Amino acid sequence: MLKFALKNMLTKKVKMILIILSIVISASVAILAYNVAEQVNDGLVNTTSTYDTIVGPAGSSTQLAMNTLFFTDKPPGTISYEYVEKLESDDRVNVVIPFAMGDSYNSSKIVGTKPAFLDGKPLKDGEMFGDVYEAVVGSSVARKYGLSIGDELVTSHGLSENGEKHTANPLKLVGILEETNTAYDNAVFTDIETVWEVHEHHEDEGHDEGHDEHEDGSSEDADAPSSHTFEGEDEEHEEHEEHAEEGTVCAILLKCRTLAYAEEIKKEFASDSNILTITPAEVIREIISNVDLSRKIVYLLCIIILIMNVFVISTVTILNMYDSQKDIALMRLIGIGTGKVNILFLIQNAVIGLISTAISFGVSRLVLSLMSDFVASMGIVLDASKIYPFEWLIMAVVFVISVLPTLICTLHISRKDIIRN
């Protein structure tokens, strides 16, 4: 029966391909939309930090949270390292982690910090950075650029890929993190002193000349040669202010002994107009509430797409079935019973449903992988292997609606007076 059904399907290759294509397009959009919405939400929720307080320069709390937790956006500025030292001597604080950012390796951000920042993130290969210029990379970075332990990473000045290369001070890769499906997969981690050293060299190499020129205004002349010219220089200068230069950090991540101490510290810093302290959980909750609206819109779109799926797939299936009236009549005339005819077309449409569902799933995963880089820039890593239960439901619905109309149609057609068909 299955063999004959497949042969019968193969006689209508073009039609079958078009039917499968129409199902795949609508089903994969629904699956993809749902998965992305869920993973973005999960990404935010799961990163709600193990830190109870983040101290940073005055500015946007969202920017500070996104920068330190998801390594997105530019750092809002820098604060003196003295704050780190002060907090380290504070008995109310368990963990004090300095955080600096400003350079990049290809499109991946470089985070200057302490090894403790990677606590709970096991290494797949190598060891934790210890000395200046040693670096640990996230799994995606290693995979994307084919990195292995001992490789040299030539970083770029600023957060743009087009920034001036720090060829004189490459980082040495000493460790690769295991995949975490978080923003950590897409970042490079090194000691905070590395960030300072690199920038010290960078200034020595003449970047500060450019600054001086700007200060005295002479470099405003378009013909004036720049000490280091590269694409996006203006942007670079803008970013330069956000680089953690020696003795500065972009943020400080704290784990306090108690939440009450965290609140106390927050209050103490409130009087310092140069400092902003945030509770990451609160900021993330706010972001999630905004994202939640988007998620609801995506759900609504999913439902609309599914309803459209029902119409599209049913219409296509019904048209296909009515197109098969002649074949059904023929079979009935030579004595094939209604039951067998129904089973035959049911098998055919089940095969179409299965193929379409499988391709839809494959397409959604392929697009997820392709989208991964784009979404990674927002600090969320899309895991193409992650399947939510609702996705199975979408696929089940797609399968059922590609089979159910067949059953109704064949029953209707095959029960008609044979000779009238």
Place this chain on the structure above:
Amino acid sequence: MIKTEGLVKRFDEDTLISYNNIVFEDGKSYVLLGASGCGKSTLLNMLAGVITPSEGAIYFDGVEMSRKSQKQKDRFRIEKIGYIFQDFKLIEEMTVEDNINVLRLEGVKTSAMDDVLGKLGILSKKKKKVKQLSGGERQRVAIARAFVKAPDIILADEPTGNLNYEIGKKVVEEMLKIAKGKTLVAVTHDDRLAPLFDCTIDMNGIASSYSESEVEKNA
């Protein structure tokens, strides 16, 4: 033996066809001759269980089949009757082999396929798609499908309708050769083929077509 009793078929329009009783004996070949619209094909369809008579009965070896359920009639048709249709009723996009193997859906064995196709001279066309065949070849495929299951009864509706006389005659001769010893009832409008069969039934004397108004007037 097939026996009809008081067969009447009413149609949607106000017309009906009434048949005299007919007996088809086992192992003989019959040709039904008659003008177009006299009810030849309708009789074949009723014998095959494709349509149900409005009145009367059809007996196969004494068993009344026309009032059985459609499922039983389908079963009877697939097991006992080989029906050759005027317009072949073949799946154009499928191969000759697949068109015959469609019978397997109902568990019919098609192991005699090569033998039957060989006898009809189209074994070499087995893997060809029906749409690539000539009219004569298609008709032979339709005949092969009817014969491959070794039925007791063969019904053939205008088996040469789409063929010229010479080819048609050859096809009928081949068909009769394979049908030897079976009951064969064929319909044709070409009376030149009649001598090839054991018995000729002139449907003009057997079936009567009326309109309802005529029936009422006669009553």
